[in-house]
Amino acid sequence: MYYIVGLGNPGLKYENTRHNVGFLTIDYLARKYNIDVRKIKFKSLIGQGVISDQKVMLIKPQTYMNNSGEALREIYNYFDFKHDKLIVIFDDIDIDFGSIRIRKKGSAGTHNGMKSIIYNLEFDDFPRIKLAVGKKPEYMDLANFVLSGFSKDEAKIIEDEIKFTSNAISMILTEGIDKAMSLFNSKRLIENNE
Numbered sequence: 001m002y003y004i005v006g007l008g009n010p011g012l013k014y015e016n017t018r019h020n021v022g023f024l025t026i027d028y029l030a031r032k033y034n035i036d037v038r039k040i041k042f043k044s045l046i047g048q049g050v051i052s053d054q055k056v057m058l059i060k061p062q063t064y065m066n067n068s069g070e071a072l073r074e075i076y077n078y079f080d081f082k083h084d085k086l087i088v089i090f091d092d093i094d095i096d097f098g099s100i101r102i103r104k105k106g107s108a109g110t111h112n113g114m115k116s117i118i119y120n121l122e123f124d125d126f127p128r129i130k131l132a133v134g135k136k137p138e139y140m141d142l143a144n145f146v147l148s149g150f151s152k153d154e155a156k157i158i159e160d161e162i163k164f165t166s167n168a169i170s171m172i173l174t175e176g177i178d179k180a181m182s183l184f185n186s187k188r189l190i191e192n193n194e
Contacts, residue, residue: 002051002173003081004029005059007068007090007113018133019065019146021158022089022113025131026058028162029169042078043071054173068113069120076121083126087172089165090114091146092130098157099188100165101130102172102181110142127177129168131161 008023030037035049037058045060061071090113095101105125108114118124134154136145150158164184171180
């Protein structure tokens with residue numbers, strides 16, 4: 001079983017913000033693979049299904065972003081899975097808009113949701129996929145920027161990034177993370193990938 005986690009904040013006011021691209025990706029995967037992600041357990045909305053012949057659990061922590069690790073700790077303590085079976089999807093302001101980055105492991109950087117996960121799990125050797133959400137304008141502080149919505153043009157690019165992430169996950173499950181990293185990390189996707 002793979003545990004695919006999208007980070008975000010619960011509640012309507014956060015629904016289509018930059019910080020919620022993890023949730024948006026889980027919603028897309030749920031629709032694409034017909035997985036019902038409405039069961040409340042482990043401080044999360046979860047749903048089980050199959051992607052590319054692999055059993056998966058799709059997870060949307062409901063703890064608010066900065067406490068995402070509390071939900072993941074409950075899931076990890078219950079299922080005790082190998083670290084490489086966890087895939088975390090979240091927003092990144094430092095990579096070029098219109099691209100994604102897959103990593104096998106690493107630090108949290110400045111991302112509070114990832115800081116919480118690494119602190120609670122006490123390991124950082126799990127795959128993660130970062131979606132670019134644009135560069136913060138000089139006049140905005142970081143919190144306001146990541147909680148802001150997308151323009152119409154940006155929303156189209158985010159849609160493409162989410163489809164791209166879905167394809168990357170499918171490749172991770174079938175051909176491994178190294179193949180996915182070599183293919184998806186080098187591309188900007190202002191082209192159609194679906």
